[in-house]
Amino acid sequence: xxxxxxxxxxxxxxxxxxxxxxxxxxxxxxxxxxxxxxxxxxxxxxxxxxxxxxxxxxxxxxxxxxxxxxxxxxxxxxxxxxxxxxxxxxxxxxxxxxxxxxxxxxxxxxxxxxxxxxxxxxxxxxxxxxxxxxxxxxxxxxxxxxxxxxxxxxxxxxxxxx
Ligand SMILES: [Zn+2]
Numbered sequence: 001x002x003x004x005x006x007x008x009x010x011x012x013x014x015x016x017x018x019x020x021x022x023x024x025x026x027x028x029x030x031x032x033x034x035x036x037x038x039x040x041x042x043x044x045x046x047x048x049x050x051x052x053x054x055x056x057x058x059x060x061x062x063x064x065x066x067x068x069x070x071x072x073x074x075x076x077x078x079x080x081x082x083x084x085x086x087x088x089x090x091x092x093x094x095x096x097x098x099x100x101x102x103x104x105x106x107x108x109x110x111x112x113x114x115x116x117x118x119x120x121x122x123x124x125x126x127x128x129x130x131x132x133x134x135x136x137x138x139x140x141x142x143x144x145x146x147x148x149x150x151x152x153x154x155x156x157x158x159x160x161x162x
Pocket of ligand 1: 027028029030
């Protein structure tokens with residue numbers, strides 16, 4: 001996303017040449033550049049001590065496929081804090097080990113995804129209102145459960161390659 005107006009004072013931005021960055025939207029009132037921006041979203045496989053993965057049914061995300069835990073980064077957190085918070089909020093599990101895998105820019109959502117694999121100690125699920133259902137699935141899973149175009153499928157491929 002590119003800023004048109006200053007996010008602090010609302011002035012229409014001009015384009016100013018800033019070194020190697022090229023033309024950057026600039027506020028002449030605040031004397032500040034406003035660099036292009038994309039929201040950051042974490043997505044994580046959640047695996048327990050029995051080598052089972054949590055697959056979520058979230059009808060607002062997909063009617064046909066299952067997904068992994070995901071959620072938007074909030075300023076003030078580390079990305080690992082976001083992973084820990086989202087796993088607890090969505091399915092009531094506590095992260096023990098959080099392993100970063102890779103990043104992926106999603107053009108349609110204009111969002112940067114950070115992909116993780118998180119280990120938890122299995123405990124009873126407690127679902128947020130955003131989650132319609134969740135179950136543990138022994139690994140490896142049937143890949144047709146995931147959307148082949150989706151980010152969850154991408155991280156599952158990365159997991160298999162480890
Ligand atoms: Zn301004």
